[in-house]
Amino acid sequence: MHGSGMGLGPLQPGQDPDLVQQLVAEYLELLEDAGAEAAEDLLRRHPAYAQSIREQLQSLREAGFLDAAEYPERLGEFRLLGRLGGGGMGVVFRAVQEPLGRVVALKLIRPDQLLFPGARARFRREAEAAARLQHPGIVPVYTVGEERGLPYLAMELVEGCTLAQVLRSLQDRRPGALVGEDLARAVGAAGAGHIFSGSWVEACFRLVRQAAEALDHAHRRGVVHRDVKPSNLMVTPGGRVLLLDFGLAQAEGGSRLTRTGSQPGSLPYMSPEQVRGESAAVGPRSDLYGLGVVLYELLTLRPPYAQESSEALRHSILAGNPEAVRRRNPAVAWDAETVCLTAMEPDPARRYASAADFGRDLGNVLQHRPIEARRPGAWLRLRRWTQRRPAAAIALSSGILILVGGPLAFGLQQHAARQRLDAEKQRAETNFLRAFDAVQRMLTRVGETRLAHEPGLDALRRELLLEALAFHRQFLEERSTDPAVRFETAQAYGRVARVHKQLGEYAQAEQAYHDGLAVLESLIAAAPRDLPYRSEAGALQNDLGTLLASLGRLPEARESLERARALREELARALPEDPEALTNLAASHCNLGLLLRETPDRKAAERGLRQALEIQQQVARAQPDQPEYRRPLADFHHNLAELLRQQGRLEEAAGSFQAAVDVQEELLAAQPERSDLQAGLANSALALGVTRKAAGALETSEKALQRAEGLLEQLVLDFADRIDLRNDLARTHQALSSLALLSDRPGAEAEALRHAGRAVEVQEEVVNSAPARPSYRQVLASCFVSLGVAEEAAGRTAEAQASYGSALQHYRALVAEHPENARYRRDLCEVLHLTAEHSELAQAAHELAGRFPERWEECRNAAAFLALCSSLAAEDLELEPADREALADLYGGEAVELLRQAFDRGWPEPRHLEGDPRLDSLRARADFQELCASAAPR
Structure with a gap:
């Protein structure tokens, strides 16, 4: 043998x-x-x-x-x-x-x-x-x-199981939902020992800290493991972690049994120096890299680099740009992610110096102490980015990024620039001002505008702006009475806030806006006639108001937006010919109009939106050679169209959406690299497609939705941190699913299921990333409804009911949290109709009308839902025939009464009574016919 x-x-x-x-x-x-x-x-x-x-x-x-x-x-x-x-x-x-x-x-x-x-x-x-x-x-x-x-x-x-077995047992779980007890169950622990207590992240850090201590012992005795991976780490039911299999270990000074260029170890856990076959470079820090990969996989339940071929995997390891841990598991804190990524640094010199250092920082996270690791600075990350994308780097270095003193290549001077800033900051008056200007040029302006449209650099933009803000704070300490320093610091707060908002970091954004406004208020108090201070205060109040509105905090939002409008009206009076002052005023009118859409004063909402459009058209005509003043036209056309669609004025809405699309197509043709134009065009094309579908124009609807889908799929790949883009992508797939169900082409049902499933998948990621934003939860609920409709059309009744149940869960929570939001109530009623819950639907309809008694639209909507209840009750076989008839009649009478109230409260177009299919159950009723007759002369 x-x-x-x-x-x-x-x-x-x-x-x-x-x-x-x-x-x-x-x-x-x-x-x-x-x-x-x-x-x-x-x-x-x-x-x-x-x-x-x-x-x-x-x-x-x-x-x-x-x-x-x-x-x-x-x-x-x-x-x-x-x-x-x-x-x-x-x-x-x-x-x-x-x-x-x-x-x-x-x-x-x-x-x-x-x-x-x-x-x-x-x-x-x-x-x-x-x-x-x-x-x-x-x-x-x-x-x-x-x-x-x-x-x-x-x-x-030793009794226990390897981490590879643990990971396999949890492969279908969502990492953000795990806790330490899940690890205990995976290893078969009878009791929850200390290592298994607390959160999943804490349990993982305790486990890896033990492994780091074992590696430190080996390294101090001259032994490098060279094959650290999950299958070589065992955890016992008692919480003991063991390092296994030293078959590839290399003793210090020992002979090397592998040939030059060969790669001992397991590829997914190899360090870059191992992948390159640099035997002389393989040492203790290579083991730390492998342990860092193990920690990454434990935190996310996925390896950092998953490629189809070994060659692609090698390329990814050498590039050293894994997807952020926190994107895969939002429960991981920033400092915890930093510790993991420091161990996985592609450059050995930037990893922890020893396993003991790694273990100490793991302990710092567990003890909530400051960690010792630091992320690569913005300049180093930009240099790595240029190495990965040389073509883009050439474009940047040839003119996009400008430094003090001339068009020098931005990324190539990072170390010298930082030293220059630090030195000049400490010099005399003239050198202080030079350093101050350098910060403005190198960090603030580049971070705010130059990198805004570069794919994959959102996090770098944030870091550049945060570094700029840190410099401004230092300058402010030195020059607390200098108005110029204080004003630039306020502007820096605003820039940081906008990036936080764009990345879904809403609490940080709100705080930065308030910090900037506090600085500006003190400046305005000292110099009330200084227009730049008032202009910047108007900008921050406006942006804060739109943030608060997106979070559902409408009274606070209105207060901020009205302050912004007042400041901008003063500026427009002082500068009646200034295009920027007028554009800002138009934006304030628009934002207040958007907010008023959710109030009874719809006429004021439309008036504000049309006023914004009128002001901006005048500005654009006066500045024909400056396209930046045409871009707001698209926004204002789009927002007016949203209001018109909400009122059922579909043809007018489609015309305004088309105008928004036309403006953005024209601007994008001239500047195809502008990601903001791509995103705006995608959003307007989506809205146009939805409106055309509602009007029955299916061919033009599909064309618009496919345009939106193509733009958004690429944008989401390029700007993975942009939650708003993923939200729009989910809405686009949802609309395409609904459109497919209206088609009679072969495979339409499967197409509808595919789009609806993709919509739910994308939007669940959005909500997990930004759970505080109710509008995103509303979109997720709506996506579940679309999935349920597609499943029902495919004959998958049980799955459809489960999807409707998920939608109901979200809508009930939204109505409870935001009782003044009529849309959430209407959406809840729609789902209750789909589930044939006529009793709960009737209650929700009455609450809709009762909550907004002054709104004729909600009286009309509540009446339509009660008419649907009448149909459902008449078909409810669980009721006795006499009860079915009595309940259907009761619902019908209540519906007619609410329609009468809608007329009394100003419903301008009673002709809709004849064409609304939701009212079909009422048509044989004498009181409904009488109501139609009395409304006809109107």
Whole structure:
């Protein structure tokens, strides 16, 4: 069984036998632990080696090694009791060391591995490395030997499971929903020990800290593991973490058994220096990288880089730009993410200097102390970005980014620039002003405008602006009485607030707006006639008002927006020909009009929106060669159209939406790189498509929606941190789903299901990222409704009811939290109609009319819902026939009475009585016919 006359079969030209051996071992380990599909996936990720691996496996099968599952019952002084597990290199048995009566874990080299050159040496190296180490986090080796040509080592028997097994057991879970007890359950812990207490993040940090302590012990004794990965870390039910398998370990000063350029280790957990095959560079910090990847995977339940091929995976590792931990798991705090990413730094010099340092920062997070790690500065991140995207870097360095003194390439001067700023800040008066101007040019202006349309740089923009704000605060400490410094600091607060708002960081945005306004108020008090101060205060009040409105805090929002309008009216009177002052005033009229849409004063809302449009048209005509004054026209056309659509004036709404689309198409043709124009066009095209669909113009609706979908899918890829873009993408897929159900083409139902499913998937991510924003939750509820409708059309009734149930859960919560929002109440009624809950629908309809007694629209809507209740009651087979008839009549009478109230409160277009299909159940009623007759002369 253990003959040694065979050797490794022939390989493909130029292939490294060590790497082939490693891949064969990894294949066998995956085959045993995760099944055939996972093992075959390894071959797909290594296409260049797949044929050689298959040939080696076939040779082993033909020689009978892969089928040789039987091992001797005794091996020297050990009696084998049963198999515990195994991997590609070895098999572990529970055994009794009879002379001592000690139960041990006995690891034997797999017979097939004896055919590979270096296998014995690797097995011996594991034993030698482990024997040098005595630590609670490293399984002690009792004895090493060879019996009948079969090497073995006896170790402490430890009960538990590997982190790879833990991750597999949790692969279908959402990381943000896990807690420490989930880890306890995964490892089969009888009780919740300290390591398993608290949050999931805390449990992960405790676990990895133990592993870091074990690595620190190994490193201080000159042993580098070189293969830190989840399957080599075990956690016991008692909460003990153990580092396993030192088969690839390298002792300091020891011989290297791998060839130059080969890559010992498991690729997904290899450091960049290992991937490059730089054997001399592999050291303790390489182990820290692997442990950082393990921590990332624990926090997110996904590896940082998931690629289809090994070549793509190598490229991703070398690029060193993993998706943010907090995007995959919002429960992870900023400092916790920083610790993880510092361990995973692509540059070894920027990682933790030692496992002890790593472990100390893990402890700092757990103890809520300040961490020692620091993220790469904005300049370093920009340099890395230029290395990954040289074409874009050329564009930036050739004129987009401007420094003091001329068009120098922005990213290439980061270290010298920082030193120059720090030095000049400490000099005399003239040098102080020069440094101040440098901050404005290098950080603030670049961060606010130059990088705004560059894909993937939202976080960098935020960091640049935060650095600028930090400089301004320092300047303010030195020059607290200097109005120029105070004014620029206020502006810096505004810039930071806008980026926070764009990234969905609403609490930080609100605080920054208030901080900026506090500085401006003191400036205005000292110089009330200074127009720039009032202009900036108007801008911050306006932006704060729109933020508060988006959060559903309407009274506060109105207060801020009215303050902004008052400030801007003063400026427009002082500067009647200034296009910027007039544009800002128009924006204030528009924003107040948008807010008034949700109040009874709809006429004032329309008046404000039309006033904004009129002012901006005058500005655009007076400035024909300045396209920046045409862009607001698109916004104002769009917002007016939203109001018109809300009032059922679909043709007028479609015309305004089309005007918004036309303006933005024209501007985008001249500036195709402008992401804000792309986003604005997508939003208007979406609204146009929805309006055309409602009017029955399905062909033009589909064209507009497909335009929006194409723009948004690319924008979401380029600007992954932009929550508003993902929200619009979900709404677009929702609209496409509804449109598909109106089509009679083959496959329409499947198309509707696909779009609705995608809408829910995207919007759930949006809500998880910004749970405080009610409008996003409303969109999610609406997406669930669309999914339910698509499922019902496909005959999947049970799934449809579940989707409607999810929608109801969101709408009920929104109505409870925002009782003055009529839209949420109307939407709740719509879903209740879909679920045929006529009793609850009738109650919700009465509450809608009762909450807004002065609004004829809501009386009309409530009447329509009660008319639908009449239809539902008439068809409710759970009621007795007489009860069905009586209840249907009751609902119908209540509906007619509410329609009468709507007329009394000013319903301007009673002709809609004839065309509204929701009122069909009322048409045979005498009181309804009488109402129609009395309304006709109107």
